[in-house]
Amino acid sequence: MKIAVLGGTDGLGKTIAKFLKKEGFELLITGQNTSKGEKAAKELGLQFSNDNKLTASKSDIIIIAVPIDKIENVIQEIANFLKPNSLVIDVGSIKEKPAKAMVKYLPKNHEFIPIHPIFGPRTTSLKGQVMVLTPLKKGKWYFKIINYLKNHQVKVIETSPEEHDKMMGIVQVLTHFSYISTAYALKKLKVDIKKTREFASPIYNLMVDIIGRIVSQNPELTYSIQKDNLKGKIIRECFLNASKEINESLNSDNKEKFKEIAISATKNINDIESSLGRSDKAIDSITNELIKLTESLKKEIAVKHIYSKEIHYGFLEKIDSDFIFIKNPNSKAKKCQRLKISNIELLSSEDFLKWKKNNIPTKNYQITVVFNKNSDPEVIKNTLEIVPNVINVKIVEIYKGNQINENQISINFSITTFKKKDLYKVTKILKGFGGIIR
Amino acid sequence: MKIAVLGGTDGLGKTIAKFLKKEGFELLITGQNTSKGEKAAKELGLQFSNDNKLTASKSDIIIIAVPIDKIENVIQEIANFLKPNSLVIDVGSIKEKPAKAMVKYLPKNHEFIPIHPIFGPRTTSLKGQVMVLTPLKKGKWYFKIINYLKNHQVKVIETSPEEHDKMMGIVQVLTHFSYISTAYALKKLKVDIKKTREFASPIYNLMVDIIGRIVSQNPELTYSIQKDNLKGKIIRECFLNASKEINESLNSDNKEKFKEIAISATKNINDIESSLGRSDKAIDSITNELIKLTESLKKEIAVKHIYSKEIHYGFLEKIDSDFIFIKNPNSKAKKCQRLKISNIELLSSEDFLKWKKNNIPTKNYQITVVFNKNSDPEVIKNTLEIVPNVINVKIVEIYKGNQINENQISINFSITTFKKKDLYKVTKILKGFGGIIR
Incomplete structure (x- = not known):
């Protein structure tokens, strides 16, 4: 099955193309800018074209991922070049306009979502994400x-x-407008945001992070x-009036009016208890991580990069407000x-051990031990494998x-550990159970 | 050492009193409302008075935790009743006014912070929290x-x-004002917030949670x-102008102006990359938890209440959008x-096992096993203790x-596990190493 992502050279379109490629589909991407498109195609390992019509005509599913204000044009452009039983999807954050354009331009009864x-x-993962289908x-x-979609949770x-x-008028128009206003006010006030962060609670830091986002x-x-x-226009007007009203109540020392506004707005956000719980957990997750890092100073750790998913391993030598410095004992580089x-x-610690077992250089050691004949080498092997730092x-x-002796057996084990030191525990157990090391 | 928390019957003052009591200090709390104060004192297990002067006169440290607009009055009230070598602290979120009042009213050279x-x-914990001392x-x-404070991290x-x-003009005045404006606009728009959450990304949900907070x-x-x-007044004025300017650029189709504002505001928030990373992690922490809960359906779990810190244990029978339903197999209650x-x-899983070992009913079993004389009962004991679900x-x-036989020893172990089934692994290991169960 061939899938085309029109506008798949950038932003969400590129993310979708990358994801579907990984899922094993045959992908085609298009974009207006040929050099950018070829670069993206090379990066993702798939085919690029700047011809929407031709690309659509070869595809079983056509995903329109162009900017919102271009969706209607693209629908019109490809409408007469579609394969008879193909599907057209658009992934814009506004749905009324594209839906109307699909009805207007696509061949009668051509399927679209x-x-x-x-x-x-x-x-980076579809798991738990929300998609609205109209x-x-x-x-x-x-x-x-x-x-x-359901199979992908x-x-x-x-x-x-x-x-x-x-709904999006609230979810996007109102919240974006208020955040951009705050960011612009911060700029007008000529504030050193980095400095304010030092004075601030985790919740302020998270707020600034979300504004930045x-x-x-x-x-x-x-x-x-x-x-x-x-x-959009009505919603922004409403926001401006709301802030003006609150400001007037403050400037005229009208405490009762201010309190009335705050209380009624609180009531309107139902289930404040859950809001507090969830935001507490979000903050805790960041605070706890910093505490754990501080506690791991000078210790052996592994960290995962949240975007590349790459693992970095070493001794945690230093932490400052923005960075950690780790030194990999197995690397020749002198610098952290x-x-x-x-x-x-x-x-x-669980995931770290799992990772270590697959990635840290290991050594094999031979041990020969004599036990009573009625012992079970398989059980001994399994028991030794639950010893910490014994890999295999x-x-x-x-x-x-x-x-x-005739009532004895001699067993030769090959034991894999990270260091010779780890072997000590193994011989201790073998001897402790009455085995004689040869 | 006696510590007084003036205004310790509510809010942050109450939290401070509760914390210091737990730390082992002798605590006195005061408040204006006697019935509320007595209730709080009973709840926290400490002494209440509505007399600030008398309470201050008996204390080595006096923490003023009354509302900001009353701090100055309270300083003036207690100034002439302090023990000579006591310390006065106020914990308001504004520092210029209280500092001036301390200088003005307290006896000369009396220490205050x-x-x-x-x-x-x-x-609930001081670890990693920020305190500004002036x-x-x-x-x-x-x-x-x-x-x-440093000892408490x-x-x-x-x-x-x-x-x-x-700094607080930014950290508190600006952000609060923008959030309350958004909350009030939501109310004016008569939006069903619960419904918008369904349509929303995790970041919107987190935004609403922070607004609610x-x-x-x-x-x-x-x-x-x-x-x-x-x-305060100048900051709010600046915010109103910022949002008006952005709205005008939108209503007059001035895309270039809007983009210029957005780009300059983005530049001003330095290190956007970190903002994205941190907010991604905050969102992930909530999304990941939901995924983990879903994966634990019908399995044995334990959850910690984030405020009471109480642990709830049982089989996860059901999950809906707001609640989980668990059934404790050791409880007689039929309902989840x-x-x-x-x-x-x-x-x-690590913490769960640790908790289980201390809290789930366990059973003791006696096993007697014969090994060679050269075996070490202590090593055998330690090895059995790393077997999963063996508690002791x-x-x-x-x-x-x-x-x-003269070259044998017989060892009698008492083994604690959750279930008889868990004992099977123990006897398997003993036999596997050549031991004879008697």
Whole structure:
């Protein structure tokens, strides 16, 4: 099956293409900028074209991942070049306009599904993510797509394009507008944000991080989100009035009015208890990690890069406010490796051991031990394998014969550990159970 | 040493009193409302008075934890009743005004430290928390306090009261104002917030949670924060202008202007990369927990309540969007226990096992086994203890004598496990190493 991602050279489109390629599909991507497109295609290992029509005509599924304000044009462009039984999907964050354009331009009864994947291009797994589907009709493709998404543990929501856009007016227009306003005020106030962070609680730091996250999105997208939602203007007007009203209550010393606003707004956000719990947990997760890192100073650790998923291993030599410095004892480099704390995750002791077993150089040692004949070499092997830092135990030979007593057996084990030191525990156990090392 | 917490019947004051009581200090709390005060005192197991002067006169450290707008009055009230070598601390979120009042009213050379603990009353541990100290002079108490805080892994920042208030203008005034405005706009728009959450990404849910967190604080406190900071008015004005300017650029289709604002605001928040990393991790921590819970369905789990720290144990029978339902196999109750997901944390397999060992009913079994004389009962005991689900192994008796061979010893172990089934692995190992069970 061939899948085309129109606008698959950047942003969410690129993320989708990368994901589907990994899933084993045959992928084609298009984009307006040929040099950028070829670069992306090379990076992802797939085919690029700047011809939407030709690409669509060869594909079984066409995913339109172009900027919101171009979706309608692209639908119109490809409409007469589609394979008869193909499926058209768009993945814009607005659904009313694309759905109308699909009805208007696509051949009658050609299947399409407007989809809004509610996650950004930085997402690395579909597990637990939300996708809103706003199908107007349900054809054979629809059920395939639903199955595929459910198998990948996507949380699927179905609604009408209109209802979707109404909800997004809150989820995106209002929150983005308020965050961008705050970021712009911070700039106007000429504040050294790095300095304020020192004075701040974890919740302030998280707030600034989220502001940074929203405001740093592609400004073309942020602009479209405000402009293309039909309710955008009213929502922003409402926000401006709300802040003006609160400011007036403060400037006129009207404490009662301020309290009334705060209390009514609190009531409106139902289930504050859950909000407190969840935000506490989010903050704790960051605070706890810093504590764990501090406790691991001078110890052997492994950290995972949250984007590349690469593991970095070594002794934690130093921590400052932004970085950790680790030294890999098996590397020839004299300098520590510097890693940004915000980009790494400390592996749990369980995961660290698992990783170590697969990645740290190991050594094999031969041990021959004599036990009573009624002993079971397999059980001894399994027991030695639960000893910490013992990676693997193999039975090389079992000997019964002239050189030992007739009621004894001699077992030759090959034991894999990280260091010779780790072998000490093994011989201690063998001797402790009455074995004689030969 | 006696410590008084004036205003210790509620909010942060109550949290401080509770914490210091647990630390073993003798505590006195005061408050204006006698019935509320007596209730709090009973709850915390300490003495209540509504007399600030008398309480201050009996104390070595006086912590003023009353609302910001009352701090000055309380300093004036107690000033002439202090023990000669006592220490006065205030814990308000504004420092310039209280510092001036201390200088004005306290006896000359009486030691005081204005402190701002940058965390809310919900905090349960000092570890990793930030406290800003704005001492004007450093006396004998100062060094004791610094030591105490550092021993508790508090991140101490020192600055002048003026610099502190300037920073708080950003950290508190601006962010609170923007959040309360958003919450009020949500109310004015008559939005079903629960419904919007379904349509939303984890980042939106976290944003709403943080908005809920800020807006639901005591409105008296939120009001004081806006009013008592001398820069409050200018900061709010700046925010209003910023949002007006952005709105105008949108309404007049001035895309270039909007992009310019977004880009300059992004640049001002330096190190966006770290912001993205940290917020990704915060979101992941919540998403991952939900995934882990889903994977644990029908399995044995233990969860920790994030506030009470109580552990709940059982089989995970059901999960819905807000709750989990667990059934404790050792309890006679037929109904499942329902727990709010936002308030609980799943224990790691390591912590779960540790908890199980201390809390799940266990059984003792006696096993007698014969080994060669050269075996070491202590090593055998230690080896059996690393077998999963073996809680404890004791050597009851070691026998050498007539009833067995002269080159053998008989060891009697008492073995503690959760279930008889777990004993099977123990006998398997003993036999596997050539032991004879008697």
